[in-house]
Amino acid sequence: xxxxxxxxxxxxxxxxxxxxxxxxxxxxxxxxxxxxxxxxxxxxxxxxxxxxxxxxxxxxxxxxxxxxxxxxxxxxxxxxxxxxxxxxxxxxxxxxxxxxxxxxxxxxxxxxxxxxxxxxxxxxxxxxxxxxxxxxxxxxxxxxxxxxxxxxxxxxxxxxxxxxxxxxxxxxxxxxxxxxxxxxxxxxxxxxxxxxxxxxxxxxxxxxxxxxxxxxxxxxxxxxxxxxxxxxxxxxxxxxxxxxxxxxxxxx
Numbered sequence: 001x002x003x004x005x006x007x008x009x010x011x012x013x014x015x016x017x018x019x020x021x022x023x024x025x026x027x028x029x030x031x032x033x034x035x036x037x038x039x040x041x042x043x044x045x046x047x048x049x050x051x052x053x054x055x056x057x058x059x060x061x062x063x064x065x066x067x068x069x070x071x072x073x074x075x076x077x078x079x080x081x082x083x084x085x086x087x088x089x090x091x092x093x094x095x096x097x098x099x100x101x102x103x104x105x106x107x108x109x110x111x112x113x114x115x116x117x118x119x120x121x122x123x124x125x126x127x128x129x130x131x132x133x134x135x136x137x138x139x140x141x142x143x144x145x146x147x148x149x150x151x152x153x154x155x156x157x158x159x160x161x162x163x164x165x166x167x168x169x170x171x172x173x174x175x176x177x178x179x180x181x182x183x184x185x186x187x188x189x190x191x192x193x194x195x196x197x198x199x200x201x202x203x204x205x206x207x208x209x210x211x212x213x214x215x216x217x218x219x220x221x222x223x224x225x226x227x228x229x230x231x232x233x234x235x236x237x238x239x240x241x242x243x244x245x246x247x248x249x250x251x252x
Contacts, residue, residue, distance in 0.1 A: 071231040074217050081213045082226055083131065087206050089153060089161050092122040092130035098245050100128055101226040103135040103214055106145040106168045106175070108222040110235040115169045117238040125245065132165060133210050135222055141175040143207070148180045150206055151197035156189050163187065 029037060045052065075082065082101055092100070102118060104111045122128050134150055136142035145168050153161035167183065168175075177195075184191040197203060214220070217231060225232045227241065228248030236244070 078216055089132040092128045096127045096129035098128050098228050098248055101131040103133045103224040105136050105138050105142050105222040107138040107142045111223045114223050114235050121241050135210050145175045147198045147203050150203045151194045154197050155193045
């Protein structure tokens with residue numbers, strides 16, 4: 001039996017018998033008493049099926065509250081690595097009152113879907129500090145794209161990085177070294193220096209650190225966001241992000 005259903009049944013049974021939960025000792029019942037108990041529970045649930053839904057809703061609310069509390073602890077414990085690691089791209093308004101951190105993968109369909117929403121959020125708000133965490137988890141092409149983007153940041157700087165980030169996020173087709181080399185040439189980068197950096201230890205270390213951070217935060221998919229003090233796993237449409245930003249401002 002599923003845990004939440006078992007709990008719901010226990011709560012419903014307690015209500016059915018008008019007896020506190022702690023007074024129910026099923027193990028001490030005789031077989032005849034158990035049959036009567038089961039019959040009473042079934043009859044009550046058949047007459048009051050909404051009790052199950054109410055109990056499940058209470059359980060889910062408690063689980064959500066516990067998850068929120070656990071996430072708050074994770075964010076506090078890992079604050080330096082999330083908000084000030086010294087290597088992640090920081091854009092938007094560096095002095096903004098709210099920080100949005102995005103864990104992303106260039107090959108992730110939902111990251112691509114979120115990209116214009118995140119871009120619009122930052123541009124239209126004007127007071128958001130935006131941090132990108134390169135988190136390639138969808139295969140070798142994802143890793144290759146992230147290595148290239150991080151190397152561009154190291155060699156060409158933040159503006160070039162964000163331009164590359166935007167290009168890779170909207171690019172169609174496969175990711176290959178040849179294609180990235182052509183992209184580098186088209187943008188006027190020092191292609192040799194970028195490719196040397198791609199294969200350097202520093203780039204590998206950044207990706208490894210981001211993966212370790214994601215693991216500590218219990219993030220196993222992209223996109224995932226930290227918005228203020230909220231940890232959000234999965235795609236969020238623009239209106240949802242705006243609402244969360246305003247809620248975070250109201251709490252600060």
